[in-house]
Amino acid sequence: MRDESLLLRHLSLLLVAGFVLVPLVTVAIGGFKTMGELRVNPFGLPESWFPDNYLSSLFSQRLWLSLGNSVLLALGTVVLTLIVSTMAAFAFAQIHFLGKKLLFSYFLMGLLFPAATAILPLFIRVRNLGLLDTYWGVILPQTAFGLGMAILLLWGFFRQLPEALWDAATIDGCGYARFLWHVVLPLSRPILATVAVFSLVHSWNSYLLPLTLLNSSRSYPWTLTIMDFAGEYSTDWPMILAFITLTLVPAVVFFLVAQKQIVAGLTSGAVKG
Amino acid sequence: MSGASTLPAGVALGTAERRRGRRRAALSRTATAGGFLLPATLLFTLFVVLPVVEAAWYSFYRWNGYGTPTNWVGWRNYELLFSNAVFASAATNTMMVVAVSLLLQLPLALWLAMLVARGGRGSTIFRTIFFLPYVLGEVAAGLIWRFIFDGNVGLIAAAARALGFEPPFLLADPDMAIYTILAVVVWKYFGFHMMIYVAGLQDIPRELKEAAAIDGASRWQSFRYVILPMLWPAIRISIFFSVVGSLQLFDVVMPLTGGGPSNATHTVVSFQYTFGITRMNIGFGSAVGVVLFLACVGFTLIYRRFVLRERD
């Protein structure tokens, strides 16, 4: 009875794992096939490994340019989010001022609706600011739409810092800014990492904002380039599969290296919120 | 950064001075808070709040984005929207995504969480595998599955051929294509929700479960009366993410079907992109945005009324 249920448990887990992994593995291997072989043998290992698709993608300026753009967009978003939301969350958690509750719920509204609700006015605004087709034109709205979540996470953490810490700091005559920098931030590394991971994953994978706000292919992040690429090589699946696989490598590597932080980051805020 | 402090520390002050000082301190506190909050408020107002308000405003105009909107058309954009067959199907599709996320994906995630929450090497590996799709970009996921579903070279086609069937062209079939999107949504996000539940399950004290077992509760009873209530905060948040995420589904749709075949698989946002953005129908597209916004607000109200209620 126990053995049976254990077996059943493992079988179901393996089945679901197959559902997750088979597409990924097929895609990665498919990049090593020729079109002719893909047609007759999409499942198995290639009869002879055909590296040309991977090599031509690896040596294409396009792949590296788009990954570079994604890195820039992600860095900009993460850094700006951290700076801006830390300052705001700190003020909400530690400073008593008029209209605090009101302003706080103002920011929490940001949790409710996605960028898509305002994408057209956003486009007009970014255009009028002359930021269309610039990195800032994507970074600023992207950061703004992530602020609600970031502030909520940081505020939750700052609020729990012991009062005594604060008293000790004021007696020292320490200004707010210095207190934040020297006392709060060093204690807040885990939550900062959480927020950073959260906005990093969002920025790295973001599609609608860059699609609407960027025009020239030289500034495209990988999400746009891969779509262009798939459109151009529409019939050449092995080529597309190789390109997809290569764009996924950074995400998979990052995931395996920083898995703990990512999981903690993405779920901790969730469970507490 | 110098170590010198700006205020002399530990200086004794008189009472009057102290009171005045307190008022000054309150003022300076508010000023400081203002300084800390300025960048966030500015960014948030400029790029989130104002655009949302503007969407409502623009939705009453017919406007291609040049100059200022002058062609006031009243409710016409909304009338067009609600009489548009493609929008009706986009809204239905979006509700289907919400339903599948809630009714299929969340139970699946919960069940898997129960299976892998116990820890141990095997569980950790499975957790990692299940969570993996979440970190991969939606666009890549969509393309991967376009390949899997492709009727000529895809996996499904190959499997069908191996079993002696005609390979199905799921992505080209207006009645079937939406199910491919649902499948990819589950594939992409169930691991995320599972992780939320795993975190929630780990917070449940072991003694509680043991106590239930001692009391002779069956596994189902202990799940229903002990685990499920304790897990409620996690479920609550997972409901929130799933619904808000489903309402804005776009990134998966574009690479997978682009809203086709024959407009059968649009979601609200892909409809907005296709019919509003790419044609610079600012007014019409904004009306879609407003409807989406209202859907989000409506959901939040329901959520507060029915989901959050049980805690308070």
Place this chain on the structure above:
Amino acid sequence: MRMWLRSAVLCTALMVSSLPAFAQTTIRWFISESTPETTVWQRDVARRYQEANPNVRFNIEVMSGEPYKAKLTTSLQSNDRPHLIYTWGGGVMFAQVEAGLLQDITDRIRGPWADSLNQGAVEALSYRGRVYGAPSHQTMVALFYNRRLLAQAGVEPESLRTWDGMLEAVRKLRAAGIQPFSAGGSDKWPLNMIWASLSLRVGGRQAFEAALARTGQGFNGPDFLRASELFKQLIDLQPFQRGFLGDTAPQAAGQFGDGRVALQVMGNWFVNTQRTQSANQQGVPDADFGWLPFPEVPGGRAASNDVVGGVNGFLVTRGAPPEAVDFLRFYTSPAVQREAAERGFFIPASRGAGEALQNRMLREIAGYLSRAAYVQNFYDQMLGPSVGRVANDTSADLAVGRITPRQVGRLIQDAWELER
């Protein structure tokens, strides 16, 4: 930090102040719809122009058809909008003119430049008597066939000259186990091309012009209904490849080029795309590859040499530097266009350049086109961005059986009336 900022500002100031010393103009050129070989050649033309004009730089963006159309609308709103944009003319261009996006180059183009181009092609890039760009090539819809596959099914190519003959051929091909047609149904316009060609055959130019002028029943009238019914006759024979609604135009071209389907209705660029999209990059062997004008229908009002086709070229956007216009003049000049003709990229709109065409099929089509009584621009382009899209959608919906022939005209007419 502050030091760094100050030096950065200083550097920028220096750079800006020294700019006029080597004043440079960058021409932003948006190209769509070309084969990789054409792109290579176009870049080379730009390079040569740059060598002759060292103060000019190029910023070239190449996109395939559908992504290009989607991206162009937003690009045109940018401060860094492209200077030269690829166009199909028609209602999309009119809308761009009315939005104040284009530059009137009438005064520049009149004279020897315009005289070197086909007059009709220049008119196609005009709106209310003003010219906004220069044509580069002309296109025409035809029925392409694979002679070897037809022969296997016992079909005589000549029988494809009439619609009924073509339907019979489809039946024979199916009976012989050969896929009759391929079509890029996910792009939709390839299907609309068939419907538009039928509409032209049935109602002639008058029907479409009357509908555009909003006289009579418009698209809801009997001519367009008849065209939809004829299209439905074809659809009922299940002529297209399985999963055709999921395939793009290039994919459908590749299937023909691989020798897997016998027929395709497409513009003359298909001569090249069926080759570049085929698995072996060879396409259908020349001896097997043939074309015919779109089939005639019984009782049709069009002249037999009326064709659906179009003019493509580049429009000059508002704010584009004079250098962009000058480059366009260079690009559309007979000498440059002859190169394109020699390499078989397209049928040039430049007078006489077509004589340089080496490709047999393109030569034949160019000859036919030059004798055409009337060239009907593609419906989706003529109807403008919104209605054109509806027209394309209805063709796809009809092809998959989601709407009836009667609904096709109704839906287009409804959308057209909304445009008022």
